Amino acid sequence: MSAVVDSHGHDHSHGHDHGHGGGYGGIMRWITTTNHKDIGTLYLWFSFIMFMTGGAMAMAIRLELFSPGLQFFNPDLFNQFTTMHGLIMVFGAIMPAFVGFANWQIPMMIGAPDMAFARLNNWSFWLLPFAAALLVLSFFTPGGAPGVGWTLYAPLTVQMGVGMDLTIFAVHILGMSSILGSINIITTILNMRAPGMTLMRMPLFVWTWLITAYLLVAAMPVLAGAVTMTLTDRHFGTTFFNAAGGGDPVLYQHIFWFFGHPEVYIIALPAFGVVSQVIPAFSRKPLFGYASMVYATSAIAILSFIVWAHHMYTVGMPVTGQLFFMYATTLIAVPTGVKVFNWVATMWKGSLTFETPMLFAIGFLFLFTLGGLTGLVLSLVPIDIQLHDTYYVVAHFHYVMVAGALFAAFAGIYFWLPKWTGKMYDETLGKWHFWLTMIFFNMIFFVQHFLGLAGMPRRIPDYPLQFETWNKISSIGAFGFGLSQLLLLYIVLKCIRSGETAPQLPWEGADSLEWTHLPTPAPYHTFETPPVLK
Amino acid sequence: MRGPRLFSALAGLAMLAATGLAYALEWNFQPAASKMAADIHWLHEAVMVLVTVIFVGVFAFMFYACYAHRKSKGHQAAQFHENTTVEIIWTIVPAIILVVIAWPVTKVVISQKDTSSPELTVKVTGYQWKWGYEYLKGEGEGISFISTLSTPRDQIEGKAPKGEHYLLEVDNEMVVPVGKKVRVLTTAADVVHSWWVPAFGAKQDAVPGFIRDLWFRADKTGTFRSQCVELCGKEHGFMPIVVRVVSAEDYSKWVGEQHKLAAASAEDVNKTWTAPELVARGEKLYAANCVACHQPTGKGLPPAFPPLAGSKVVNGPKNAQVDLVLNGKPNTAMAAFGKQLTDTELAAVISFTRASWGNKSGAVQPAEVKARRK
Numbered sequence: 015m016s017a018v019v020d021s022h023g024h025d026h027s028h029g030h031d032h033g034h035g036g037g038y039g040g041i042m043r044w045i046t047t048t049n050h051k052d053i054g055t056l057y058l059w060f061s062f063i064m065f066m067t068g069g070a071m072a073m074a075i076r077l078e079l080f081s082p083g084l085q086f087f088n089p090d091l092f093n094q095f096t097t098m099h100g101l102i103m104v105f106g107a108i109m110p111a112f113v114g115f116a117n118w119q120i121p122m123m124i125g126a127p128d129m130a131f132a133r134l135n136n137w138s139f140w141l142l143p144f145a146a147a148l149l150v151l152s153f154f155t156p157g158g159a160p161g162v163g164w165t166l167y168a169p170l171t172v173q174m175g176v177g178m179d180l181t182i183f184a185v186h187i188l189g190m191s192s193i194l195g196s197i198n199i200i201t202t203i204l205n206m207r208a209p210g211m212t213l214m215r216m217p218l219f220v221w222t223w224l225i226t227a228y229l230l231v232a233a234m235p236v237l238a239g240a241v242t243m244t245l246t247d248r249h250f251g252t253t254f255f256n257a258a259g260g261g262d263p264v265l266y267q268h269i270f271w272f273f274g275h276p277e278v279y280i281i282a283l284p285a286f287g288v289v290s291q292v293i294p295a296f297s298r299k300p301l302f303g304y305a306s307m308v309y310a311t312s313a314i315a316i317l318s319f320i321v322w323a324h325h326m327y328t329v330g331m332p333v334t335g336q337l338f339f340m341y342a343t344t345l346i347a348v349p350t351g352v353k354v355f356n357w358v359a360t361m362w363k364g365s366l367t368f369e370t371p372m373l374f375a376i377g378f379l380f381l382f383t384l385g386g387l388t389g390l391v392l393s394l395v396p397i398d399i400q401l402h403d404t405y406y407v408v409a410h411f412h413y414v415m416v417a418g419a420l421f422a423a424f425a426g427i428y429f430w431l432p433k434w435t436g437k438m439y440d441e442t443l444g445k446w447h448f449w450l451t452m453i454f455f456n457m458i459f460f461v462q463h464f465l466g467l468a469g470m471p472r473r474i475p476d477y478p479l480q481f482e483t484w485n486k487i488s489s490i491g492a493f494g495f496g497l498s499q500l501l502l503l504y505i506v507l508k509c510i511r512s513g514e515t516a517p518q519l520p521w522e523g524a525d526s527l528e529w530t531h532l533p534t535p536a537p538y539h540t541f542e543t544p545p546v547l548k
Numbered sequence: 549m550r551g552p553r554l555f556s557a558l559a560g561l562a563m564l565a566a567t568g569l570a571y572a573l574e575w576n577f578q579p580a581a582s583k584m585a586a587d588i589h590w591l592h593e594a595v596m597v598l599v600t601v602i603f604v605g606v607f608a609f610m611f612y613a614c615y616a617h618r619k620s621k622g623h624q625a626a627q628f629h630e631n632t633t634v635e636i637i638w639t640i641v642p643a644i645i646l647v648v649i650a651w652p653v654t655k656v657v658i659s660q661k662d663t664s665s666p667e668l669t670v671k672v673t674g675y676q677w678k679w680g681y682e683y684l685k686g687e688g689e690g691i692s693f694i695s696t697l698s699t700p701r702d703q704i705e706g707k708a709p710k711g712e713h714y715l716l717e718v719d720n721e722m723v724v725p726v727g728k729k730v731r732v733l734t735t736a737a738d739v740v741h742s743w744w745v746p747a748f749g750a751k752q753d754a755v756p757g758f759i760r761d762l763w764f765r766a767d768k769t770g771t772f773r774s775q776c777v778e779l780c781g782k783e784h785g786f787m788p789i790v791v792r793v794v795s796a797e798d799y800s801k802w803v804g805e806q807h808k809l810a811a812a813s814a815e816d817v818n819k820t821w822t823a824p825e826l827v828a829r830g831e832k833l834y835a836a837n838c839v840a841c842h843q844p845t846g847k848g849l850p851p852a853f854p855p856l857a858g859s860k861v862v863n864g865p866k867n868a869q870v871d872l873v874l875n876g877k878p879n880t881a882m883a884a885f886g887k888q889l890t891d892t893e894l895a896a897v898i899s900f901t902r903a904s905w906g907n908k909s910g911a912v913q914p915a916e917v918k919a920r921r922k
Contacts, residue, residue, distance in 0.1 A: 082714065083706045090782045090849060156851040163779045169756065170739040170781055172879045175852055248879070257757020263740055264755055298619070300629040328742060329753045330734075330760030333661040337654060344646045351642045352635070358606060359634070361613045365625035368614075376614070380607060387599040394595065394649070396588045396656040399751050400577065403742060403777040464575040469746045471777040474785030476704060478715045478775075484575070523625075 048132035049538065050117045056139050057114030064106030064146060069496050071099040076492035079485050082477055092475035093161025098149060100164025101181070104281070105188045106146050108415065111423045112284035113195050116223050118434060120199060122528035122536060123217045125208025125545045130201035134194055141191040148184035152177035163473055165274070168255035168266040171244050178248065182241045189234040196227035210547030214308070217526045218301060221308050222287030225315045229276045237273040240266060264329050271322035279318045281415060283311060285422030286353060289375045291526065292425045293357050296372035297364030298523035303356040310349035317346050327398045336395045343393040354383050370444030374425035377452050378418060385413025388463065406466025412459045424502070431506070432520040433528055436535025437513030443505045450498035457491025578746045581768050581793070585749030587656050595649065663763045666731030668724060674741025674754035674776065675888065676881050677783035677840065681722050688803040693720040694888055696836050697786050701844070716773040721790045724766060725799035731763045738883060742778035745791055753778055766793040781881055783840045817891045817918050823899060823911040830900025833893055841881060846905035853881065857905035866912050870920045873898055891917040
């Protein structure tokens with residue numbers, strides 16, 4: 015089996031906690047680390063910082079929308095906030111969070127000593143802070159950050175200042191990081207499984223990441239192409255997206271969404287993976303329909319490449335185009351339904367307990383399904399014509415991205431924190447975090463369905479008077495949601511500093527390798543000798 | 549443990565309260581004013597009933613499990629983990645449901661796309677940030693106007709109380725006859741905009757350099773309001789769409805008035821105006837066309853929206869400024885106003901900028917603008 019050559023690994027015995035990181039201490043340990051656990055930690059903290067940064071922008075947006083009229087920010091800055099909130103949350107917070115989980119968990123779950131390309135792994139992470147810096151710096155360039163929405167639609171992008179160029183380069187770097195990370199994940203999963211860990215015995219989290227990594231490798235270069243064409247349209251006289259030179263602005267949208275729809279599943283599939291570990295553990299019952307889960311995940315991934323234009327029903331495509339993309343999109347409901355039914359069937363006749371990870375997993379299941387069903391509503395062309403670019407869409411994708419991906423990430427953090435740190439988090443505070451997050455989330459986004467139905471466009475800094483009540487409720491919910499996330503920070507820090515020592519198996523029903531074959535906390539180097547699987 | 553019970557009770561209450569309020573406040577779709585919108589709303593309601601039944605059904609199972617299959621109640625976990633029959637059923641049944649939905653939806657899609665044989669054709673052009681309307685074919689042919697937000701800046705900035713139609717009012721409304729099939733061609737001059745009237749169930753992006761179309765047939769008279777729905781830059785939230793549907797007689801009357809107005813406003817470009825006349829007229833045009841970017845103070849919002857006060861262009865040679873205003877500046881939000889304003893209007897607004905905020909560079913006459921048009 016291809017093991018990672020670790021030049022300093024021999025100096026450290028198992029369970030020896032100190033002095034890891036190739037002899038470097040302090041900050042240099044983190045900069046030079048090639049250890050999958052260190053890199054996982056880096057990804058997760060980076061993601062949390064980005065979550066707070068993007069969250070601060072969301073607070074600014076909701077502050078301006080608290081009342082009609084322009085109070086705090088001029089419309090230009092408002093557009094910059096909506097753009098950067100989206101980009102930072104998608105590329106800076108959610109995606110790195112799940113790569114963090116992948117780094118920590120995949121080697122331990124398949125019985126591998128580390129990721130396949132350890133130095134590449136280091137680089138994949140350390141590209142991210144530079145990309146994030148470019149995004150944030152764009153606010154301080156002349157003209158500010160781009161105010162074009164996270165979708166970066168042409169030709170509005172051509173009107174932007176130098177901040178747009180910084181954003182384009184940031185997207186390039188983020189894409190490079192994702193592609194390298196994905197190659198690493200694919201190689202690790204395909205080549206470094208312990209003997210006996212056949213593909214169909216892998217934990218579902220590993221399966222979802224394997225499929226996600228393929229999606230990333232296929233989709234990220236497309237995005238890089240789209241933004242590069244924008245760059246040359248801006249500076250080098252090309253006219254890819256300019257009709258005056260034979261181009262077409264709608265071409266940008268096709269290319270963007272050819273990336274953008276798989277991107278939705280790049281975010282959602284690892285979340286499915288986490289939930290598929292958590293629900294069986296707290297139901298004390300094996301995952302229902304393991305094989306059908308794997309097939310459903312693959313089906314979703316394949317379908318995700320042929321549905322992109324459902325984001326574009328209003329650009330004016332032929333009726334056959336609209337019908338094709340509508341039928342293909344509704345098809346996704348079938349494998350997604352299978353997954354939801356499987357999770358519920360896993361809980362059915364289990365022996366359930368409701369610790370924080372399970373609460374977040376149930377919250378995920380409940381709200382993600384709601385978001386999935388509004389997705390079905392939106393997939394139908396005539397209804398979408400009424401709802402496209404309104405707050406209904408904003409509500410829908412936040413149910414999928416926040417109640418879906420973010421809730422799953424929270425579930426994963428509470429689930430694996432004892433394994434990572436050897437300490438237990440405060441269960442009471444964890445439950446508080448869940449209920450506050452749950453209530454405030456719905457306060458923000460449930461009412462936005464009504465705003466959308468009533469006709470409020472998205473991405474506007476000011477609105478007609480009839481939208482005021484729901485906007486106020488939504489803003490109050492947003493402030494509550496933002497504050498509640500500080501509780502997560504407190505819980506994690508408290509756990510690391512002064513949490514009670516975790517038992518060897520904190521969760522009775524957890525049965526993957528990291529729980530059954532490794533001590534708690536997991537030592538710095540694990541599975542230097544592959545475990546034996548019966 | 550109280551968790552799951554509290555959870556289900558709260559979630560249930562929240563859903564009920566929210567839907568209840570929505571109906572109480574009538575915060576569903578705006579009332580339909582065309583058969584198309586009514587069809588869409590019916591489809592939406594049918595699909596909502598369906599998904600609500602599915603949602604409640606699935607989660608009834610989950611919450612029952614949360615209640616009955618708890619460890620704290622001593623429930624022992626069963627160990628089953630697959631059941632081929634059940635799995636096939638829950639793959640096939642949703643697929644059948646989708647086919648059932650697809651049929652009525654497809655019919656609406658096809659009729660929505662049928663823009664053939666209209667009784668009136670209007671071209672709508674999206675500009676940053678206003679709409680241009682040109683009546684191309686049918687009664688009213690030849691009418692054209694620009695439709696700009698008429699809500700005063702003071703209301704937006706909170707210096708005056710907000711009116712009833714805050715942000716949903718324009719200086720020139722699109723007027724169409726009731727019961728006639730209206731085909732709308734959309735296009736844009738700068739970036740992508742999107743034209744939408746919810747009451748008609750009609751939405752179409754306006755793509756620069758391309759013509760797209762949609763149609764509607766309003767079945768009741770009244771004024772219907774909406775906004776641009778595709779992010780188009782800074783003032784995206786401030787370019788409303790207002791359509792007034794009137795009876796056939798009123799429509800003919802309106803067409804007559806418009807033609808008379810057009811004849812009366814055909815001004816003599818060779819007339820020489822006094823500087824104060826031009827500046828006075830230019831001030832109003834500035835407020836309608838320029839103020840959002842260049843600001844009432846003339847200081848702009850640099851660097852994206854440069855200042856006019858003390859500007860080299862404004863204080864420089866006339867021709868250079870006239871050319872810039874006529875043709876716009878490529879790849880910026882500075883539009884080519886030559887397509888939107890008359891020579892006299894352009895002369896007035898340029899003269900205003902050359903005589904305001906400390907600028908003293910002299911008025912421009914309409915004939916001078918005309919001479920620079922290509």
